Amino acid sequence: MTEAQVSGSRARTRQAIVEAAIDLLGRNPAASLADIAVAAEVGRTTLHRYFADRADLLRAVSAEASARLTRATTQARMVEGTGASAVRRLCQEYFDLGAVLSVLFNESLLSAEGGWSGSGGCDPAFAAMVERGHRDGTIDPDLPVDWVQSLIWSQLYAGWSYQTETGASRHEVLRLILRTVDGAIAPRPA
Incomplete structure (x- = not known):
């Protein structure tokens, strides 16, 4: 060789x-x-x-998970369209991360080894996307940026878990996630 x-x-x-x-x-x-x-x-x-050792492997897992999350964020094109349409694209890209989401959600697994930490607030690009939605009328202005972030993460995790537990198709689970997120962030009628 x-x-x-x-x-x-x-x-x-x-x-x-x-x-x-x-x-x-x-x-x-x-x-x-x-x-x-x-x-x-x-x-x-x-x-x-x-x-x-385990710590070395967890650092590699953290690096790979973070790289995949970064690629998915880039592919979501968060600066394009309305705030709500960008949230929708972000959910679609993040959903396809699959098991990576579960690893990222298990913050204690990675943060205990000095790896990825999902806490600490929203990144500026995410905040700008939600604030754009507040201004363009597609995201309820009463929903704080951090709340929208938590909503998205919780729905993605729920969808991934639901798919694993029930065997539902990717298409059906993603439809449920998007319907839930769309309804949750939409402005309320006056």
């Missing part, structure tokens, strides 16, 4: 371990390294070759 082939193989193995960890930790935050090795179809020794 050439050095490039070895490097590519190592990257694929490392990514397979991180993917398995995201999937497994999304369903069971207490999953052991042995469980993750089995899910990644590698030996425990191989897992330890890439990640010395």
Whole structure:
């Protein structure tokens, strides 16, 4: 094997371990390294070759989850259209994150290892999107930005859980999420 082939193989193995960890930790935050090795179809020794301990693996999981969240946020085009249409696109992009959401929602799993922390308020782009919706009349101005953020996260988590528990289709669950969020953020008639 050439050095490039070895490097590519190592990257694929490392990514397979991180993917398995995201999937497994999304369903069971207490999953052991042995469980993750089995899910990644590698030996425990191989897992330890890439990640010395659980903290190393959780840092990699956090980095991957954060990168996926950033990509989804970019794809949602939060600066385009009405505030409500941007919220809708954001929900659609975030819903497709799947198990990543569950890992991110389990803040204690990642923050205990010095990784991602979802607390601390809304980022400025999210706040600007909601405030645009307040101004353009598509988001109820009585709903604070932090409330809208909490609403979105709770509905995404509820949808992901519902899909896992009931086996409902992606299309149906996303329809339910969007209907709920649309209704919740719409301005109330005077």
